[in-house]
Amino acid sequence: METFKFMAKQLSIVLILFIALGYWSFTNRLEKINNETASIESSFADKHGPEPLFNQFNGSYFEVAEYLQQTAVNPDSVKIDSCTNVKETDKGWFVRCKYAAKNKLGAVAIASNGFYISNRKVILTEK
Numbered sequence: 001m002e003t004f005k006f007m008a009k010q011l012s013i014v015l016i017l018f019i020a021l022g023y024w025s026f027t028n029r030l031e032k033i034n035n036e037t038a039s040i041e042s043s044f045a046d047k048h049g050p051e052p053l054f055n056q057f058n059g060s061y062f063e064v065a066e067y068l069q070q071t072a073v074n075p076d077s078v079k080i081d082s083c084t085n086v087k088e089t090d091k092g093w094f095v096r097c098k099y100a101a102k103n104k105l106g107a108v109a110i111a112s113n114g115f116y117i118s119n120r121k122v123i124l125t126e127k
Helices: 002-048 062-071
Strands: 079-083 087-089 092-102 108-118 121-126
Touching (some): 062 079, 062 108, 062 121
Antiparallel strands (some): 079 092, 092 108
């Protein structure tokens, strides 16, 4: 009976050590993954700048509004209807917006374009 108690005690010690080692290994891997993720996120922000500024009043982004004001035929007629949430892409921050503006003939044209934003400027658009 004493041999059984001694073996049970040894087995419980080995089991506790095994669990502790597994926990330590898991937390080290988790920390490594978190550090790698933070490194990737900071390198994206280093390359493309901070996330575009969202305007809560009209649901658009300031960088897109500024770009449309600068490129529109009639800047005062630009009205942004809605924009998607911003996403990280290889080309920079991406957002799609639906907007209306007057064309050269004075008629209101409605469009939906994608905008790539890097360092607080629209660098590329797509239909």
